[in-house]
Amino acid sequence: MTTHKEPPAAGANEKCDDDDLQLAIQSLRGVPGWTEASAWLQARGIEDIECITPDLAGVTRGKMMPSSKFTSNTALSLPSSLFRQTISGEYPDETGEFRYDPNDGDLKLRPDLSTLCVVPWESDPTAQIICDIVDTTGEPVRYTPRNVLKRVVQAYSDDGFRPVVAPEIEFYLVAQNIDPDDPLKPPKGRSGRPIQGGQSYSIAGINEFDDLVDDIYHFSEAQGLEIDTLIHEEGPAQMEINLRHGDPLELADQVFLFKRTIREAAMKHGIYATFMAKPMEGLPGSAMHIHQSVVDSETGANIFTAENGEPSPLFFHYVGGMQRYVPRALVTMAPYVNSYRRLAPDMACPLNNKWGYDNRTTAFRVPASEPQARRVENRLPSSDANPYLALASSLAAGLLGIRNEIEPDEPTQESVNEGAIELPRSLLDAVALFEGEGDFREVLGREFITNYCGVKRGEFETFMQVISPWEREYLLLNV
Known part of the structure; x- marks a missing residue:
């Protein structure tokens, strides 16, 4: 696992033997x-x-x-x-x-x-x-985002812990869109026909874009970026890339570079790759699910698992922290007006604040695993989120749960994606919740929260200056 130490000033005197130099080269x-x-x-x-x-x-x-x-x-x-x-x-x-x-x-x-x-x-x-x-x-x-994440990782270290994460990033391939007033459309694959939806885990769906996928792999390999798996998701030409678990800062760097890599590979083939949370009407949005676990800094043991192999008290406190704090930090995981279009009924996205074992309808899913691999999957972040900030706030939520010994509610095995939505429904609501949670100031930093919320309010005001087709269709001649 890479450690991120501050490098010396350029030109500083350094010595290394020939073998080390060759390895570095x-x-x-x-x-x-x-x-x-x-x-x-x-x-x-x-x-x-x-x-x-x-x-x-x-x-x-x-x-x-x-x-x-x-x-x-x-x-x-x-x-x-x-x-x-x-x-x-x-x-x-x-x-x-x-x-x-x-x-x-x-x-x-x-x-x-x-x-x-x-x-x-x-x-x-x-x-x-x-x-x-x-x-x-x-x-x-x-x-600044990278320093915010470093601050959270340091907070874990101060408590004797080391967080481990594994992001999963969804994105759409779309036909080139020159005029932003035109709706996005799926691209044509090697068959010459626009790809259709409903192809979760379809190998044929991936094969439609074989040359593009090859470039993604080649570009990634050249940068030392490791893709764990790539799958076709539910939407037409919607893909998901899973990364191997590791250090949060290193994984945030990888997501940062992967987004750029995928866009460049798509552009090479005359199409776009978009990480918008909800790029097309009536189709599923794109998420950035975050798997999270914590190990003891000295022993490397997973603190979510007790000696008898059962979930530990720290595990339940961590889940309790996710339930309490993630909705209050949702603006860092759903950062734009468009992000809240993804958080809508009947779109395979959790709209609740529940948790459960291997239950994909919950916001916080505990995947089936061996005791030493016990982890929590945060299914709320969208793929438009800044990976550094989404990881920072999601990890901060769990750490605050441990520090404050927050108890979760009972896990559910039911489908809980129906009924009342338990999350902020708009960008401004999410901003207000984030600002109002005083516990974030110590872990994430007052300067960041103040700066981030000011920018988000500015983005909302810019959005409000745009008149949408819905308004012209239903209000122009009726009100």
């Missing part, structure tokens, strides 16, 4: 130091390097430079306002505690050398590296 993903980084870039003839970081939406931001400058202690900066920008590129008005830096000062990009890898779809030899965001004194900027 052969690595597909990540190097231990700057000496190895220089050798790694030179061995591949890398001309350019992309220094990237996720913004609040999970969009790739950063700078590109010649590789020679990257290894020569060049300072990399971004304006602080970049992390107060909405998905539409606007800057919300200041309200409440949401404020801008009056100077819009610089924030620094600090490369994490464990993430160095190639950009396989570029024609010129290009590498990429994920960066943390620090201020001019070198301190982590608390409201």
Whole structure:
């Protein structure tokens, strides 16, 4: 499992023997130091390097430079306002505690050398590296996504625990959509016909896009990204990629890069890949299910399982925390107006706050497993969520459950996806719940919560300026 230590300044004196250097050069993903980084870039003839970081939406931001400058202690900066920008590129008005830096000062990009890898779809030899965001004194900027997740992982470590996660990401392939006023349509596969829905786990459905899937695998392998499984989901040309379990920061990095990889592979074949939560009317939305477990930092034992193999008290407290806190953090897992269209009846999505053993109608499912692999699956996040923030808040919910010894309600074996919806029904409702939960401030950080909610309110106001076809159809001549 990769550890994410802060790298030394570029150009620092480092020593490594020839064997270690050769191993580093052969690595597909990540190097231990700057000496190895220089050798790694030179061995591949890398001309350019992309220094990237996720913004609040999970969009790739950063700078590109010649590789020679990257290894020569060049300072990399971004304006602080970049992390107060909405998905539409606007800057919300200041309200409440949401404020801008009056100077819009610089924030620094600090490369994490464990993430160095190639950009396989570029024609010129290009590498990429994920960066943390620090201020001019070198301190982590608390409201940036990667640092928020690091803060939560550190909170686990402070309590003697280590979280383990495994995300599952759903997405649609769609025909190119030039005019955003036009509804999205399924793409044509190798048969020349648009693929139809109702093909869960269909191998033929995947085979319709064999060449594209091959590119996804090849691009992923070149970056050192490991896909566990790929399946066809219920919707037409809806796919799901499952990742192997591991360290939350490493898995968030992988989701961040996978999204980019899948989009690029699809674009190469003249179609789009979208991670919108609800891209097409009348069809299932796309989720990012998160499997979560916790191990003891010293022994490596799963704390969800007692010595006799039964669920432990900590397991039940963790589930209780998920039930109490996840609905209050839903805005980090369903971050847009469109996200709440997925949370609708009869769309194979949990609308409740229940838990159960191997029950896919519940928000929190405990899959059937051996005692040492006992885990909880959070089925509420949508695939449009920033993976760093969805993982951070979902893990924070469980940790708060342990710390506060919260008891869950009884597990259910019934189908519980009918009746009243037990979750926030709109973006603003979710924002208010998130802001109102004081326990989040210690684990996630007040600066992040204030900043995030200010941006979400700004996005809602932008959405409200758009008149929808529904309004023109039913209101134009009737009211």
